[in-house]
Amino acid sequence: MGAEEQVLAANAKFYHAFAARDADAMAAVWAQRAPVACIHPGWHALRGRDAVLASWRAILGGPGSPPITCIDAAAHVLGDVAFVICIERIPAVELVATNCFVREDDEWKMVHHHASGMARAPAEPEPDEPDSGSGLLH
């Protein structure tokens, strides 16, 4: 299995743990030694394994944890680090996510997750009007 497939498999493990509400599997997804961070939708950044895993335990154990699927995942491998961009499909809403991974003990482990809402459904890039949907922000 090439690096890109390995990274996409690690990304899939993250969403499996999420969908299954499996806090132990979620903990196993995240890097042990590399510093980690996480930006949940609409939330400020959490830094450090303890804070990040505590947030996941709360989310996975809470009543609001949604069914989630990941689609359109694409991996960008840069040596022993990679990032994946994908769409998170939750009933009635789609989010876009950046997931960063590092190779740790020959396994790809998550070091950062950033998910956020999209103002409109994903579509082909439109270079003539790329700021549509971004409103006044940028």
Next chain:
Amino acid sequence: MGAEEQVLAANAKFYHAFAARDADAMAAVWAQRAPVACIHPGWHALRGRDAVLASWRAILGGPGSPPITCIDAAAHVLGDVAFVICIERIPAVELVATNCFVREDDEWKMVHHHASGMARAPAEPEPDEPDSGSGLLH
């Protein structure tokens, strides 16, 4: 200058180019060879240098390009790749951003930018209620 300072300097260059509406400086910030991507707030992912730089030319040349400053930048260096998490302050709103960099020809170049809104102002993590503000999403 250590790698962390170098990465933060590259991150600062990005925000200087943004604030100055300098499309050439913005183009120089981004990697030439590594595949790049960009997620503007509320927008789907743009992939590839042409699409990403076209989006920045449109944003920087448009009337809606806001004054922007970057605060609270923290770099996570993972060998020749790094990511920065920071707050983007725009009048009346704060965004949170993930900026990924790769060392290319001995210079740190941006390979990915993901910015999104925050439902509330940044604060200390609250592990007991980390999903506050994330609503129904996660």
